[in-house]
Amino acid sequence: MKISRKTDYALRALFTLVEHYHRGPVSVRELARRNDVPKRFLEQIMLEMKVKGWVASVMGKQGGYVLAKSPESITVGQVVRHFDGVMSPIACVSVHHYQPCSQEPICRFRRLFLDVRNHASRLLESATLASIYQGKPVRPEEVFALELTGGAGI
Amino acid sequence: MKISRKTDYALRALFTLVEHYHRGPVSVRELARRNDVPKRFLEQIMLEMKVKGWVASVMGKQGGYVLAKSPESITVGQVVRHFDGVMSPIACVSVHHYQPCSQEPICRFRRLFLDVRNHASRLLESATLASIYQGKPVRPEEVFALELTGGAGI
DNA sequence: GTAATATACGACTAAACGAATCGTACATAA
DNA sequence: TTATGTACGATTCGTTTAGTCGTATATTAC
Secondary structure, three states: OOOOOHHHHHHHHHHHHHHHOOOOOOOOHHHHHHHHHHHHHHHHHHHHHHHOOEEEEEEEOOOEEEEEOOOOOOOOHHHHHHHHHOOOOOHHHHOOOOOOOOOOOOOOHHHHHHHHHHHHHHHOOOOOOHHHHOOOOHHHHHHHHHHHOOOOOO | OOOHHHHHHHHHHHHHHHHOOOOOOOHHHHHHHHHHOOOOHHHHHHHHHHEEEOEEEOOOOEEEEEEEOOOOOOEHHHHHHHHHHHEEEEEEEOOOOOOOOOOOOOOHHHHHHHHHHHHHHOOOOOOOOHHHOOOOOOOOOHHHHHHHHHOOOO
C-alpha cells in the first residue's frame, strides 16, 4: 500500500516549482537541496516529468526547471499513477492494470478492495497541485487521531 | 499501493474456512486446490495465521485447519496489516510504522495521504470475515465504473 | 504395527524491484 | 572559455517477493 520514493520526491519538487511559478527556472541542485533528495536521482525524475509534459527545462547556465502547466491542471493522482503504476490494492480491481483472476466469480473480498481503490482514486484525482498547495500542514496529533477514536490505525 | 500475494492467499483460505465453520478441518491440500494457491506456500501462510490465533490446526490424518475465532471477530484489516505491514501510503502518516521526515513542517501533500490512509483504514478495519462473506461478487462493469463517471480510474 | 496422510519448521533460492550512482555528452550565459 | 546547467544510458546493490525443498513429527485407518 506504499507509494515509492520516486513519487514522494517528484511531488516535493513539483511543489517547489509551484512556489516559483512564473518566477524563473529552479536548478536540480536547488530542488534537491531544498527537498532533501539525492541530486542525481532527482535528475532522472525531472527528466521523466519533462517527458510527461508537467515541467519544462531551461538549458545552460542559470537554467533549471519550470512548471509547464498550471498548478490547477496537474493532479497528485497523475503523478502517483505515473511513478507507481498500479494504484489498486489488487490487480483484479485495476482499470489500467487489470489482470483476470480465476477466483473472480466466487471472490468474497474483491468488492472491499474495489471500494478502497475508488476512494483513493477519487481523493488523489481531485487533488491538484494548486488545491494541495493551499492546505495547511498536518499537526502531529492528527496522524494518531484514528487510534484515539477506536480505529486500529495503520 | 498493492497488497502482497500472501495477503491475497491468506484471505482466500480464510473465506474457505468460514464456509466450513463448525464443519470440521480442511487440509492445506484442499485449501490450495480450491483457491488456486501453491500448496507449500500456503502451508507457511497457515502457520503464520495459527501463530496469530486466527486458525487452529488439527494434526494427523483427517487433519487440517479450522477457524479459531468467530468470523465476526477477524477483520480484513488485521490480515492486511499482518502480512503487508504498512498500510499507509507513506511512512510519515503511519501509526504503527511512523518514520519522521525532514519535510514534515513544510510538506504540502502529507494531509492528502493521511486522508487516503484514514479512508482505507476505516474500510478495512470495519470489514469482518462475516460481513464480507455475506456480500455479493463484483459485476465486471463495476470495476470500470469510475472511468465512466469521469474519474481516471487506477 | 505400519502405511498413508496430515501439520511443523527451518533453510534456501531465483527473479524482480527500488533506490540510487556513474560516466559522459551537450547547451548556454557570464 | 569556463562554470554551471540539463540529457541520457548503463550499472550497481541491497531488499523484498514469492516461492521451493528437506525433513521431523503427529494421527488415524487398516
